Amino acid sequence: MQASTETSLSGKQNGVGMTLLRQPIIPFALVLACLPLALVVTLVMPIGPMYWDHYIYLDAANRIFDGQVPSVDFFAPVGGLGYYLFALWIKIFPNGPPLLLASWSLLTLTAPLMALVIADVQKRSVPLAYALLLPFLLFSILPFNTGDFYPYPGSDGFGVYNRQICQLLYVLAAGLVFVRGWKTLAAVTALCMLGLLFIKVTGIAAGVVLCLMAFAAGRLPLRAAITSGLVFVAVIGLAELSSGIVSAYANDILSLVLLNDTSLIPRLLQAASINFGVVLACAFLCLALFLIETEFFEKAKAFAARPGFAAFGRFADQSLLWLAAFILAGLLFESQNTGSQAFIFLWPLLLAIMLETWERKGPSPAFAAVTLLALSAALPPAVIILQKSARAWIGSANNTPLQSHNLKSLGAVSVRDLLNVRAERMRRSYIDDRSTYEAVAASGELPSFLLYSDFEFQSLWLQSADEAVSALRTFETDHEMRFETIMTIDFTNPFPWLMDRHAPKYIAIGADPYRAVPPVNDEMNAAVAAVDVALYPTCPPTTARLQLLDLYEPALAATHRRIKLSPCYDAFVRNELLPKP
Known part of the structure; x- marks a missing residue:
């Protein structure tokens, strides 16, 4: 009887566990609920290259608490949303490490939007929902860049807003590629685009490319596009009427353009060279898709013979063109950056390409080639971030905490x-x-x-x-x-x-x-x-x-x-x- 009771209890526990696992939203919420544990105490961070870059968030938050408005009352290198989110989090977690607060505060926006995406996707495929969720958590929780700027391991205190843009682009890409409900898609698109605009304006240039590609291919329906556009314009209008922040931000952007008046082509080439491995893998994947998608020219001829939106949509909705648009978006954004999680937003598209190739070709050499090339582009950013995180924290075992008297949580670093x-x-x-x-x-x-x-x-x-x-x-x-x-x-x-x-x-x-x-x-x-x-x-x-x-x-x-x-x-x-x- 006891054995059968234990078996019954075990079965119930396993059943509950499996139910939880079948609802990716629940593990997602549990992970997010654990993050404050690292913020209620002053965690000692291993110091890193250009670590002082994130101190500007403390300056901005202090100004915001005084009633100052970014761009209106002080010149800022990027938009004000990231500063407001940081100010909110440091108000709630005053002892939290400023670097983690600056990095994780974006979850205020991205976590609900990703939850919408996951809720839509898990209706059709739980494994697919996890395949989107787990990389998102990796990139959002570990505040590290994909590029190296110093040989010693340490925290990446610089490029916080660039990483945040990449994480927003990841959510936007996941929504455009996989979300089926048009209302959900409209909400994700509008809020992601607003976030991109008000965190760093170059991010919205990349977002526009993604949205145009999805609209051309018919993945962003007209009603969703119109709805998201109206929400986008309405929020901008309200922000401008209430504070004048939009026009002030535009003036700051113009000033930055004049201060950084350099040709775009050299910056694009620089971005491509810094991210050469990912770009090369995607170039070979484009070639492979061109060879596999034999109907490419047929769809082009059909569109040329009978031009129209439907025919153009059928032509545009091809993996080759999707990937080319995503690479262009990534290069546009990375051409203006120092420190970033470059091209992490490729994963939702690469995942879709692999699934589509499996459906069409099955276990074939074509599928093997596409998978190999897709993983060659997707894995390096994740592996680099994991490696840098491990090196920083394992290496910090040899560090000594900095001695200070007046630095609050800013001084909680080790060297x-x-x-x-x-x-x-x-x-x-x-x-x-x-x-x-x-x-x-x-x-x-x-x-x-x-x-x-x-x-x-x-x-x-x-x-x-x-x-x-x-x-x-x-x-x-x-x-x-x-x-x-x-x-x-x-x-x-x-x-x-x-x-x-x-x-x-x-x-x-x-x-x-x-x-x-x-x-x-x-x-x-x-x-x-x-x-x-x-x-x-x-x-x-x-x-x-x-x-x-x-x-x-x-x-x-x-x-x-x-x-x-x-x-x-x-x-x-x-x-x-x-x-x-």
């Missing part, structure tokens, strides 16, 4: 001991031989060609910032005053967030003077002149910092006095806050 030693040695050299490094920067060179990727530069930046906050607090105590507005003459400015203060309006975030700082105007000059303190890092002087100093110092000259705040920071303090002579 190898030998790099900490190097950082301290370089710090001493930057301090003792400052004139030498200033001369190097003035000549147009950096101390190291890969300076911003060097781990010791990133750890030294954090240590210097920690020291600068202590020096600011000491200055305030000694002079019985308080700095309310803080800016930096540097790439990133998390100091207002670190000290619970304010950032001035109109100062660009992610201040790369070569790519993302607009020309100074009267509004910006007035904001700089009114700031309480402007921090200028000197360990080391760099070409970008010198250019930013040239940009902002004229506005500071009459209203501020330059003092040595700490060994690695000078400060421009507003005259009214200094003791009277």
